[in-house]
Amino acid sequence: MPDPAATSAPAANATQSEGMTRLQKLAALLVMMGPDNAAAILRQFPPREVEAITREMVRFTLITREQQEAILRELTPVILTAATAVTAGVETARATLEKALGSFKASDILGRIAPSRPVPAAMQDLTEMDPRNVANLIRDEHPQTIAFVISHLPPEKAAQVVNLLRPEQRDQVIERLAMLAPTPVEVTEKVAEVINAKLGVKQTRALTQTGGVTTAADILNAMDKEVSRSLLASLEERNPDLCMAIRKKMFTFEDLRRLDNQAIQRILREIEMRDLVLALKKASEPLKQLILSNISRRAAETVREEMAFLGHVKLRDIEAAQFRIIDVVRKLEAEGEIDLDVENTPEDVVV
Structure with a gap:
């Protein structure tokens, strides 16, 4: 699971993105977008600016989730403007955001900044x-x-x-x-x-x-x-x-039960322990069993202890954690890392 304390090189002292320059934020945004989308966007800039942006891009080692969210909320209009010039406008922007943050947050961001449609x-x-x-x-x-x-x-x-x-x-x-x-x-x-x-x-x-x-x-x-x-x-x-x-678009947290062990293990490598503990607080017993059977015995004991220590938790906080995990699932599916079409069976569950 990612280390929540990790930081990117240009913003080593920033908890989110406050310590980054506009150029560094744009470079981070392009890193998050992946090579193909970044290349399409960079073609819209003059050569001198491309060189400056690329210089900042190579300095990044890791961009935290908090930095990603802050940068995307600030610079999404850049994606929309450039994507419109490249191909399909909002749909290209949506695909880019879904790869970076997942479909739930992508819809939230685009819903607030995308150009409004002409409605009679x-x-x-x-x-x-x-x-x-x-x-x-x-x-x-x-x-x-x-x-x-x-x-x-x-x-x-x-x-x-x-x-x-x-x-x-x-x-x-x-x-x-x-x-x-x-x-x-x-x-x-x-x-x-x-x-x-x-x-x-x-x-x-x-x-x-x-x-x-x-x-x-x-x-x-x-x-x-x-x-x-x-x-x-x-x-x-x-x-x-x-x-x-x-x-597949309606995928819910409980739908994790449909996935095989390999997919579950891949997802677990990408999510925060805090999110997992919160999300499992209201999960069904079969789902808890599936998740905990795919981590080490020691890690499973830690999760159970953390859940016990949580006490009463607001439902919206649990649902928010589940949404964050679903976003990871959809991102991995979009990248071809996991297959949401796989139907888990009782024989697949490790006990």
């Missing part, structure tokens, strides 16, 4: 309406139209609206939502016209497509667990590949 007045009205009214407004539309509209709502509100649809509609809407692709302007304008007509507002700019597997996963995560399970089971019968893609 009709859609703004829907986000402020009671979920029951939204459901009544769109329930008679085509499932594709419903999916398109729901993709523009915050996940929590979208989940409430989906819950209010007829069961047969839910299945179709979730599947279409996960498969949403960039939509022609003519189609988006037609959808806006339908909603505008029902709400009695004037036509505005076309909607920007926002759906896809991630959106579907976010909405399912926000829904009642039983309803979510039922929808996924139904989708799995019709489209198992799509269902698996959504499940």
